[in-house]
Amino acid sequence: MNTPAAAGLEVGAEAPPKDYGPMTRQMFVRYSGASGDLNPMHYDDAMARGAGYPSVFSQGMHVAALLAGYAVEWLGAENVRRFGVRFRTQVFPDDVLTCTGRVTAVSDTDQGRLVTVELEAAVAGKPAAVSGTADFLLPS
């Protein structure tokens, strides 16, 4: 089990950015099946265009799941205690998402070091698709 060391995680510390994509319809369908969100706007182009969109687009929760994966790779799957996101803009097929993260608060508790981070998934040149914050409790 790779548990990141609490040492070195100070306010302002950044995770190495990571790209996801280019996004494909298969990724959206895979998330539909995994989550049970079967809204056809995410895999039926005719329906999406009929509703005024250029094509299908990713589930916001799919982008949130990618951002969550990025965060736990940084700070540990077992250590996460809170993960919250805001859905901001849509993500379309062929978009490449870049995830970034930064430590915004650190406090020592009797259960370990509580690290709060801010997170973002964005397509280059566009406002964030999903932004969020998370808490991780790292063993001291």
Place this chain on the structure above:
Amino acid sequence: MSTPVGTVGTEWEVVVERGKIREFAAAMQSDLPAYQGPDAVIPPTFLASAVQWAPEGARIGHGFDRRRLLHGEQEYRLFGPPPRVGQVLRAQDRVEDRYEKPGKRGGTMKFVVIVTEFRDEEGALVAEARATYIETAKPAKEEA
């Protein structure tokens, strides 16, 4: 149908399964060992999939017009280490909050916060999912 604050749904059972975690990890493009094998823990947003265990009518509806519906925010809180394979959780929705704000182009935006509590076999609260839905003042096209 607009459910008032304090309304609770019907409790349902959520079985934390190894194959489902593996499937979800693949969808989130994660190859972390923590999401594989007989002792896998759940990923941060995995409880979104708990809806698949809910019988018809167990969950609480937001009561909003689907043509003007946005999923604004989503949060998961864990009150200890993430639940792991083999656990059987009990889930239940409640309406936590409802409020309104003036729309940017007039009208009224309505918000609802629906919290899903997840309890373990001993009845201890192990996780909460907090969803904020928005009904926009005009038909929504720009947001996810």
